[in-house]
Amino acid sequence: MAKMTGAKIFVECLKREGVEIVFGYPGGQVLPIFDQLYEPPFKFILVRHEQGAAHAADGYARATGKAGVCLATSGPGATNLVTGLATAYMDSIPVVAFTGQVKTFLIGNDAFQEADITGITRPITKHNYLVKDVNDLARIIREAFHIATTGRQGPVLVDIPSDIQMQETEFVWPEEVDIKGYKPTYFGHPGQIKKAAALIEQSKKPILFVGGGVITSGAHHELKKLAEKINTPVTWTLMGIGGFPATHELSLGMLGMHGTAYANHAIMDSDLIIAVGARFDDRVTGRIDAFAPAAKVIHIDIDPSSISKNVKVDIPIVGDAKNILGQLLEEIKTAPDTSEWLKTVEGWKKKHPLTYKDDGKIKPQYVIEQLYEVTKGDAIITTEVGQNQMWAAQWYKYDYPRTFLSSGGLGTMGYGFPAAIGAKLGRPDKMVFDIAGDGSIQMNIQELATAVCNKINVKVLILNNGYLGMVRQWQELFYKKRYSQVCLFNPDFVKLAESYGAVGMRVTKKEEVRQALEKAIAIDNTVFIDFVVEPEENVFPMVPAGQAINQMLGGLA
Amino acid sequence: MTRHTVSVLVENKFGVLARIAGLFSARGYNIASLAVSETLDPTVSYMTIVVEVKDEEILEQIKKQLNKLIDVITVTDFTKKQHVDRELVLVKVNFSSKEKAKLESILKKYVAKIIQFEDTTAIVEIIGEQDQIKELLEALHHYGIKELVRTGRIAMAY
Numbered sequence: 001m002a003k004m005t006g007a008k009i010f011v012e013c014l015k016r017e018g019v020e021i022v023f024g025y026p027g028g029q030v031l032p033i034f035d036q037l038y039e040p041p042f043k044f045i046l047v048r049h050e051q052g053a054a055h056a057a058d059g060y061a062r063a064t065g066k067a068g069v070c071l072a073t074s075g076p077g078a079t080n081l082v083t084g085l086a087t088a089y090m091d092s093i094p095v096v097a098f099t100g101q102v103k104t105f106l107i108g109n110d111a112f113q114e115a116d117i118t119g120i121t122r123p124i125t126k127h128n129y130l131v132k133d134v135n136d137l138a139r140i141i142r143e144a145f146h147i148a149t150t151g152r153q154g155p156v157l158v159d160i161p162s163d164i165q166m167q168e169t170e171f172v173w174p175e176e177v178d179i180k181g182y183k184p185t186y187f188g189h190p191g192q193i194k195k196a197a198a199l200i201e202q203s204k205k206p207i208l209f210v211g212g213g214v215i216t217s218g219a220h221h222e223l224k225k226l227a228e229k230i231n232t233p234v235t236w237t238l239m240g241i242g243g244f245p246a247t248h249e250l251s252l253g254m255l256g257m258h259g260t261a262y263a264n265h266a267i268m269d270s271d272l273i274i275a276v277g278a279r280f281d282d283r284v285t286g287r288i289d290a291f292a293p294a295a296k297v298i299h300i301d302i303d304p305s306s307i308s309k310n311v312k313v314d315i316p317i318v319g320d321a322k323n324i325l326g327q328l329l330e331e332i333k334t335a336p337d338t339s340e341w342l343k344t345v346e347g348w349k350k351k352h353p354l355t356y357k358d359d360g361k362i363k364p365q366y367v368i369e370q371l372y373e374v375t376k377g378d379a380i381i382t383t384e385v386g387q388n389q390m391w392a393a394q395w396y397k398y399d400y401p402r403t404f405l406s407s408g409g410l411g412t413m414g415y416g417f418p419a420a421i422g423a424k425l426g427r428p429d430k431m432v433f434d435i436a437g438d439g440s441i442q443m444n445i446q447e448l449a450t451a452v453c454n455k456i457n458v459k460v461l462i463l464n465n466g467y468l469g470m471v472r473q474w475q476e477l478f479y480k481k482r483y484s485q486v487c488l489f490n491p492d493f494v495k496l497a498e499s500y501g502a503v504g505m506r507v508t509k510k511e512e513v514r515q516a517l518e519k520a521i522a523i524d525n526t527v528f529i530d531f532v533v534e535p536e537e538n539v540f541p542m543v544p545a546g547q548a549i550n551q552m553l554g555g556l557a
Numbered sequence: 558m559t560r561h562t563v564s565v566l567v568e569n570k571f572g573v574l575a576r577i578a579g580l581f582s583a584r585g586y587n588i589a590s591l592a593v594s595e596t597l598d599p600t601v602s603y604m605t606i607v608v609e610v611k612d613e614e615i616l617e618q619i620k621k622q623l624n625k626l627i628d629v630i631t632v633t634d635f636t637k638k639q640h641v642d643r644e645l646v647l648v649k650v651n652f653s654s655k656e657k658a659k660l661e662s663i664l665k666k667y668v669a670k671i672i673q674f675e676d677t678t679a680i681v682e683i684i685g686e687q688d689q690i691k692e693l694l695e696a697l698h699h700y701g702i703k704e705l706v707r708t709g710r711i712a713m714a715y
Contacts, residue, residue: 122576123583127627130572147627181568181630305621308614 003168006134006160007032010098013141015041016173019069021060021425023053027073028113029100032165045425045454048446050077052418054084055444057095059419062405063380064426065218067094067148074100075113078159079120083412086124088155090409091212091239094148095155097125103163104132118159126154134167139174146177151184152303153216184302188317188324196274196298196315197331203272203296205341206232209255212239212408213277213301213321215401220244222325223276229329231338233345235263237278238393241404246397247377252345253354256284257543258390261352264541264549266345267292275299277321280310281409290548300324354394356537362510364388364463364533368395371433371461374517379431380405380423384416384440386470388463390539392435403430414443420458421451431459431521438464438490448500451526459520459527462493465535473538477553497528506530558609560589561616562635562642562712568628569595569602577604577629580622586610590644590709601630605711635712642712645684647672648694651701652679660700667693678703 004012010033014022021043026034037044047053050072057068072081078099088095102111107130118130127147129140137160144156200206214223220243227234227250234244235252244251255263267273273295278284285291288310299306299313300321307316317324356365368391371379377397383389383406398404405423407415416434424432434441441462451458463469468486475483494504503525507516513531520527540554567573574593581588589607596603610616616634623632635642652660652674660679664670669683681697683690687710694702 118572119575122572122579179627182627303625305618305625307621309618 001170004171005032005168006137006165007036009134009137009169009171010141010160010165011036011041012171013138013173014069017067017141017145019067021045022069022071023047023056023060023422024071025050025053025073025077027077027100029074029102029162030071030077030165032162033071033098033100033160043425045421045450047418047450049444050080051084051414052421052444052447052450054081054095054097055087055412055415055418056422056425056447057097058084058088058093058415059382059405059422060426061088061093061095061422062419063402063423063430065402066426067096067145068422069096069098071098072100073113074102074117075115077113078115078117081157082120082124085121085155085157087407087410087412087415089124089126091407092153092216093155094153096144096148097155097157099157099159100165101130101159101161104161105163107161117157121157124155125157126152128157128159130159131161131164134164134169137164138172142174143177143179147179147182151182185318186302186320186323188300188319188327190327192315192317193324193327193331196317197328197333199272199296199298199315200230200274200328200332201334201336203336204338205270206230206272206274206336206338207267207270208232208234208244209267209273209275209278210234210236210240210243211276211278212237214240214243217277217302217321218401219276219322219325220401222322222329224248226325226329230332230335231342232274233266233342235259235267237281237284238406238408240278241393242398242401245399247399252349254393256549257286257545258394258539258541259549260354260394261541261552262345262348264543264552265348265352267295268548268550269344270295273297275301276325277301279306282310284549285310286543286547286549286551356540360510362507362513362531362533364391364465364531364537365395366510367461367463367513367531367533368392368435370514371517372396374514374521375431375433379403379433380420380427382406382416382420382423382432382434384434384436385411385413386437386440386468387465387473387537387539388435388437388440388469390470391463394539413440417441417444417458417460418447418450420460421447421456424456424458432457434458434460436460436462437469438462438466438493439468439488441493442490445496448497448502448526452501456526457524459529462528462530463533464490464493464530465533465537466490467535470539472536476536476538477542478544493528493530497526502526502528504528504530506532508532558611560607560609562640562710563606563608563620563623564633564635564712565604565606565623566596566630567602567604568630569600570628573602573628576626577606577623580626581608581619586615586619590707592709592711605709607710633714635714638714640712640714642686642710643684644687644690644710645682645708646690646694647706648681648683648697648702649678649704650681650697651703652677663696664693669693
């Protein structure tokens with residue numbers, strides 16, 4: 001058999017893994033690989049900063065369900081991936097990152113552009129590898145994709161020294177992956193399913209509480225069937241958005257710190273929480289000892305370490321959400337009588353709807369409502385982090401999975417724009433919008449070049465309030481309006497977009513919002529729309545940190 | 558705080574110890590002792606970790622997090638298992654040859670012996686359970702302990 005270099009093996013492995021797109025940036029220690037990408041067998045997207053590559057790979061993964069791939073050089077190239085990997089790790093997103101490394105005999109010598117990237121990324125990747133023998137390369141790449149895309153998904157990094165990229169060996173593609181210590185559980189234990197079904201049948205005030213696991217496992221059909229079968233209202237975390245149709249009559253919207261009042265009241269008053277692929281994050285539970293005091297908890301999760309980590313669980317079921325919901329659907333014979341409960345919930349919905357004050361100015365909430373109407377709910381929305389993210393979660397109704405892409409766990413400003421680029425490349429059939437703030441967009445604005453030169457049709461809606469809005473909101477509410485370092489000097493976003501060859505628009509009047517959105521959609525190019533919005537608008541309702549989640553501030557009609 | 562012994566079977570590769578140590582340090586849990594060695598299968602290593610934790614829930618979390626590591630093959634918690642455990646200690650004590658017999662008579666009650674002695678010092682080897690070792694070290698205190706090294710606990714279930 002003819003021998004191949006490590007660099008050729010790398011490319012061959014990616015082809016066999018079915019990789020369509022690699023996001024990356026070249027450098028000294030990945031030259032042998034980049035030489036193989038002179039005429040790449042897959043699409044290669046040259047970003048303008050490695051962080052953009054990691055987020056774009058993440059956005060691609062969230063939009064398509066496939067692993068996203070990024071590639072960077074050693075040292076600063078690798079460390080620039082770190083925020084992107086941590087973002088993917090916190091949200092369990094399958095990203096496979098490849099980095100160049102200094103030659104094996106220089107490792108540990110403080111060589112030029114050397115960084116111990118496997119050491120640095122150990123706590124923020126599901127697993128990582130330093131390749132020290134070219135004979136291991138194909139197996140390691142195969143394992144990396146396997147680990148990233150199975151079990152509780154997550155990012156995996158493979159660090160490849162440049163001499164390994166140049167060394168030759170016979171290429172052996174391992175058909176099977178067998179890792180002794182890695183055997184995820186996919187089906188729920190039948191005994192636990194029986195117990196859970198019995199508890200559901202006896203419940204009077206059940207609630208389904210849905211997280212990102214439903215989206216990862218593709219369990220949305222089963223979830224809808226179950227909710228309808230047992231007439232149970234459904235609430236979700238930020239990561240669970242799109243897992244259950246927001247327009248469904250059983251939907252309660254998002255819960256937690258900026259959730260709907262009715263979702264928070266419902267979970268607090270419930271007698272049974274059926275948690276599916278959610279991890280009871282502190283933004284959801286608020287003060288933990290006051291959380292849903294009367295409720296028993298069934299917790300379905302593929303990661304055993306998520307169970308009983310934050311909230312004591314009565315019936316844990318470890319496995320894949322889609323399988324387990326299917327098992328539960330079979331096991332449950334009679335639906336609980338929830339008619340009274342649904343009436344109570346309906347009462348809360350009527351009494352405490354999501355609301356904002358319409359005073360003729362451009363309210364950020366209004367922009368998002370208009371976007372929903374113009375797109376008829378059929379678009380992929382990415383967000384940055386802060387107020388823009390919470391409004392995007394509250395005011396757009398997501399009926400389909402993989403349509404809301406947001407940095408939930410890590411809360412990474414600068415995520416939305418590169419993620420939108422990745423999402424659009426993965427789903428060219430969909431309209432993609434990044435709902436941004438004037439602060440966040442500037443954290444990865446350099447990717448305008450990537451978007452324009454690759455003709456990536458994404459629209460960035462900047463809700464420009466001239467502030468780091470969420471921090472300002474906290475300073476207003478909890479620090480006596482002492483606005484410390486949150487007032488932003490901003491560039492002219494229209495001219496900035498134009499200078500890159502994108503289209504820039506500015507909207508200063510409420511009446512122009514809808515027209516601007518329609519106009520932007522009709523343009524086949526990257527578009528920035530600078531919406532000059534009410535500067536001191538707040539996100540409500542809001543649960544102050546450390547309070548029980550039914551202790552909400554504001555926005556309650 | 559209670560002490561628990563947990564053993565972990567892991568892939569014998571570089572970086573595995575760092576992953577395990579990182580898991581503890583990231584959560585602020587202290588490792589009281591750690592013993593690592595190859596097994597009969599050279600691709601697999603055996604780690605015995607003694608941890609101090611506030612409550613059982615933290616111990617549960619530690620076990621789950623250990624299990625989650627790709628390089629970890631199995632995790633065994635000896636807390637509720639019948640098992641034996643041992644530790645080996647080397648202790649250097651002040652010594653005068655006149656007192657040799659007296660020292661030996663103290664050691665006789667334990668699995669302990671003088672393995673090296675010079676004019677003013679002796680090195681004593683002790684093998685035993687934590688309580689026995691503690692007891693003997695207290696008895697040796699009176700000689701003046703100059704140096705002490707311990708392997709950390711190892712354990713085996715029945």
